[in-house]
Amino acid sequence: MSTVAPNPNPESDPRVKAVFDDIRATRKTDFINNMWRYLAFDPALLEQTWAEVKRVMATPSTLDPLTKEMVYITASVINGCSYCVHSHTAAATAKGMTREQHAELMSIIALAAKTNQLATALQVPVDPVFDQG
Amino acid sequence: MSTVAPNPNPESDPRVKAVFDDIRATRKTDFINNMWRYLAFDPALLEQTWAEVKRVMATPSTLDPLTKEMVYITASVINGCSYCVHSHTAAATAKGMTREQHAELMSIIALAAKTNQLATALQVPVDPVFDQG
Amino acid sequence: MSTVAPNPNPESDPRVKAVFDDIRATRKTDFINNMWRYLAFDPALLEQTWAEVKRVMATPSTLDPLTKEMVYITASVINGCSYCVHSHTAAATAKGMTREQHAELMSIIALAAKTNQLATALQVPVDPVFDQG
Amino acid sequence: MSTVAPNPNPESDPRVKAVFDDIRATRKTDFINNMWRYLAFDPALLEQTWAEVKRVMATPSTLDPLTKEMVYITASVINGCSYCVHSHTAAATAKGMTREQHAELMSIIALAAKTNQLATALQVPVDPVFDQG
Amino acid sequence: MSTVAPNPNPESDPRVKAVFDDIRATRKTDFINNMWRYLAFDPALLEQTWAEVKRVMATPSTLDPLTKEMVYITASVINGCSYCVHSHTAAATAKGMTREQHAELMSIIALAAKTNQLATALQVPVDPVFDQG
Amino acid sequence: MSTVAPNPNPESDPRVKAVFDDIRATRKTDFINNMWRYLAFDPALLEQTWAEVKRVMATPSTLDPLTKEMVYITASVINGCSYCVHSHTAAATAKGMTREQHAELMSIIALAAKTNQLATALQVPVDPVFDQG
Numbered sequence: 001m002s003t004v005a006p007n008p009n010p011e012s013d014p015r016v017k018a019v020f021d022d023i024r025a026t027r028k029t030d031f032i033n034n035m036w037r038y039l040a041f042d043p044a045l046l047e048q049t050w051a052e053v054k055r056v057m058a059t060p061s062t063l064d065p066l067t068k069e070m071v072y073i074t075a076s077v078i079n080g081c082s083y084c085v086h087s088h089t090a091a092a093t094a095k096g097m098t099r100e101q102h103a104e105l106m107s108i109i110a111l112a113a114k115t116n117q118l119a120t121a122l123q124v125p126v127d128p129v130f131d132q133g
Numbered sequence: 134m135s136t137v138a139p140n141p142n143p144e145s146d147p148r149v150k151a152v153f154d155d156i157r158a159t160r161k162t163d164f165i166n167n168m169w170r171y172l173a174f175d176p177a178l179l180e181q182t183w184a185e186v187k188r189v190m191a192t193p194s195t196l197d198p199l200t201k202e203m204v205y206i207t208a209s210v211i212n213g214c215s216y217c218v219h220s221h222t223a224a225a226t227a228k229g230m231t232r233e234q235h236a237e238l239m240s241i242i243a244l245a246a247k248t249n250q251l252a253t254a255l256q257v258p259v260d261p262v263f264d265q266g
Numbered sequence: 267m268s269t270v271a272p273n274p275n276p277e278s279d280p281r282v283k284a285v286f287d288d289i290r291a292t293r294k295t296d297f298i299n300n301m302w303r304y305l306a307f308d309p310a311l312l313e314q315t316w317a318e319v320k321r322v323m324a325t326p327s328t329l330d331p332l333t334k335e336m337v338y339i340t341a342s343v344i345n346g347c348s349y350c351v352h353s354h355t356a357a358a359t360a361k362g363m364t365r366e367q368h369a370e371l372m373s374i375i376a377l378a379a380k381t382n383q384l385a386t387a388l389q390v391p392v393d394p395v396f397d398q399g
Numbered sequence: 400m401s402t403v404a405p406n407p408n409p410e411s412d413p414r415v416k417a418v419f420d421d422i423r424a425t426r427k428t429d430f431i432n433n434m435w436r437y438l439a440f441d442p443a444l445l446e447q448t449w450a451e452v453k454r455v456m457a458t459p460s461t462l463d464p465l466t467k468e469m470v471y472i473t474a475s476v477i478n479g480c481s482y483c484v485h486s487h488t489a490a491a492t493a494k495g496m497t498r499e500q501h502a503e504l505m506s507i508i509a510l511a512a513k514t515n516q517l518a519t520a521l522q523v524p525v526d527p528v529f530d531q532g
Numbered sequence: 533m534s535t536v537a538p539n540p541n542p543e544s545d546p547r548v549k550a551v552f553d554d555i556r557a558t559r560k561t562d563f564i565n566n567m568w569r570y571l572a573f574d575p576a577l578l579e580q581t582w583a584e585v586k587r588v589m590a591t592p593s594t595l596d597p598l599t600k601e602m603v604y605i606t607a608s609v610i611n612g613c614s615y616c617v618h619s620h621t622a623a624a625t626a627k628g629m630t631r632e633q634h635a636e637l638m639s640i641i642a643l644a645a646k647t648n649q650l651a652t653a654l655q656v657p658v659d660p661v662f663d664q665g
Numbered sequence: 666m667s668t669v670a671p672n673p674n675p676e677s678d679p680r681v682k683a684v685f686d687d688i689r690a691t692r693k694t695d696f697i698n699n700m701w702r703y704l705a706f707d708p709a710l711l712e713q714t715w716a717e718v719k720r721v722m723a724t725p726s727t728l729d730p731l732t733k734e735m736v737y738i739t740a741s742v743i744n745g746c747s748y749c750v751h752s753h754t755a756a757a758t759a760k761g762m763t764r765e766q767h768a769e770l771m772s773i774i775a776l777a778a779k780t781n782q783l784a785t786a787l788q789v790p791v792d793p794v795f796d797q798g
Contacts, residue, residue, distance in 0.1 A: 001352065003351060003355040042372070056237075056241055062237050063234060071207050072245050074207045076249055080346040080652065082259065083252040083253075084248060086260075086666065090262070100707075102706075103709070106650055106654070107189050107713075109208055114185070115182065116212035117610065118168075119214050122137050123614060127166045129164070131401065133391065133404060181639075218386065219400065239441070240444060246382070250343055250375050250376055251372055253346065254339070254372055263666070266668075267662070319514070327503055334507055353525075356529045367461045378471050384444075389400055390434055390482045392485045395432075396485040481785075501573075505577060519747075534787055534789060535786065566791070588773055595766060602736060603736060607773070607774055610739075618792075636728050637728070641736070641740055646714070647714065647718070648745075648749050654667055654668055656700055657667060658752075664754075
């Protein structure tokens with residue numbers, strides 16, 4: 001079930017084809033996952049979203065690729081995006097996340113959820129020393 | 134403003150003192166931040182929370198300390214915990230997070246928020262290949 | 267899967283029948299969607315919820331019907347309600363939302379998610395000029 | 400309090416100055432609000448964020464400027480961003496939002512929160528007719 | 533700081549005065565907390581919100597008043613409403629919540645946050661036996 | 666669909682078997698629900714999570730078992746955990762939650778969602794009298 005109808009032949013649109021071609025070239029795979037097939041309902045939205053994903057996630061940077069994926073999993077879990085939890089757990093696994101690392105990531109997310117809620121429930125004042133402003 | 138009154142002399146309670154002593158020894162600092170001072174309204178809750186923080190965050194493991202802090206910042210931002218965003222950004226900085234890494238972390242959180250919402254808004258079906266069950 | 271069992275013959279309860287009749291009359295359709303069928307497990311909750319939906323969403327007001335539905339979609343996406351994302355996207359489409367408007371709504375939700383997280387992550391202080399209090 | 404230190408003289412950096420100049424020209428005001436002053440800790444992040452805000456919010460499109468701001472307020476409330484609730488309520492007011500429209504927006508957000516939670520609590524199945532996939 | 537300007541003399545409006553009088557009579561106190569003073573910017577919104585709070589929270593029912601307040605605290609923490617965490621913790625305390633019960637409530641919220649995130653992160657399938665639909 | 670593969674024979678691991686045996690003994694049932702079967706992908710995570718659930722939820726305390734489950738349902742709804750909404754609604758029902766209590770819990774969650782969003786949208790300042798710090 002979805003809220004937009006994916007085009008059965010999305011690459012008939014040259015803007016969509018160009019993005020899909022770049023995804024395949026960047027990721028070195030023929031597989032185009034559903035996120036891109038559904039975003040293709042609006043070529044401009046598809047182009048902008050892929051450009052940002054490519055820049056942030058697929059360009060060498062100060063953080064290693066696996067760390068980036070673990071941050072992405074964390075965000076996806078807390079934002080409650082089932083699709084993204086699946087896709088980024090698969091991506092992290094493909095980039096070498098071990099079972100031990102996966103379990104440890106779960107432990108940190110679980111602990112943060114706990115202390116985040118406790119600090120909010122107690123309305124703990126921020127220590128002045130933490131201020132960088 | 135907070136919802137519990139912190140004890141002005143929390144270490145008069147030996148259970149609280151034992152936890153504060155362990156925090157000081159583990160972190161090699163005399164500073165006890167407000168989170169622990171407010172959790173001290175209930176010594177059992179303080180003990181359990183610190184034990185878990187120490188085990189997950191202050192014990193050598195398969196993830197390096199800075200990666201753990203960046204995951205914790207991510208969770209804290211999305212869970213909307215102002216206190217925790219402050220404390221864990223300070224902790225990450227203390228563990229060596231550079232300005233470039235901080236900015237890159239911001240970019241990943243911002244991108245994940247965007248794609249998480251898009252996937253939810255479009256109700257994109259999970260690709261069968263992502264299923265590990 | 268659901269957490270309450272919908273009554274197979276909900277209109278045997280006259281309070282439920284009265285609400286369903288009013289939904290049909292207000293919306294000029296025979297279709298009663300699942301939200302109401304499941305809320306019917308408690309007739310008082312059904313009556314109160316429908317009364318508020320009718321007052322806020324189905325009464326002429328200072329905002330046009332399509333704008334209201336787009337606000338509702340936005341809330342539903344961020345509150346993570348899959349059912350509501352589906353039902354209100356269908357409602358917006360029925361009220362004339364074009365593909366371009368749908369894509370633009372997606373762009374605003376995505377951008378807001380990004381800047382909301384950035385402002386929280388940086389803990390940007392509110393400019394005094396924004397205060398109305 | 401914030402997690403980054405804003406540069407007291409941010410426009411000494413030519414990339415920051417170029418963005419600030421464009422904000423002033425686009426908005427026809429000399430006022431630069433804190434969001435941009437704090438994002439300036441990383442010029443690339445500032446440039447990318449402003450470019451997207453300008454494209455989505457300050458370019459004529461299929462949705463009128465006030466509708467866009469009301470969607471942005473909705474997102475900001477539910478994402479829990481105090482800064483953004485303030486800045487976008489101010490922006491909507493500047494674009495003509497009346498007290499009646501503000502109150503009505505509050506009513507829709509409040510109703511959506513209610514029905515979003517009810518649908519999640521009851522785990523109401525999506526009606527097949529809503530599927531566009 | 534707030535997004536609406538509270539009327540310095542709100543009871544000059546007879547609709548506001550009637551609600552404030554009912555709050556005072558229902559709660560047997562002269563104190564009107566800020567929530568009502570700010571909602572008074574729109575008398576209809578004030579009337580509707582108070583009517584629902586009175587019906588749900590201040591009418592004898594199948595749940596005792598303290599349990600209701602603890603549920604309300606839980607919701608307020610997770611929805612990230614600082615104002616509501618403060619006001620409902622105060623209300624629960626006024627209704628007899630002990631320090632032990634407060635600490636136990638914190639433990640349940642913290643545990644739920646943890647297991648909620650774990651179930652989402654692992655995408656655990658719902659056991660068929662839990663289905664009531 | 667899930668992000669980890671459950672072991673088809675989890676009790677071949679003695680640590681997993683010990684936890685499952687304790688779950689069966691504590692709950693006086695042979696049924697092990699999926700949450701534990703999937704957490705078993707990492708025995709340490711399984712042990713720690715069960716130990717906390719047992720301590721908080723299955724040990725006599727200052728809150729009665731049904732109140733605890735209703736708090737847990739509330740958290741699960743707002744955290745958006747479909748699995749947990751199902752499992753804890755089933756648990757509350759098993760502990761005697763009536764249909765009337767279930768409906769009333771829904772009313773409180775719905776009302777809290779509404780007022781939480783309103784207080785955030787209006788940015789209502791906390792009354793000084795609520796401060797316990």
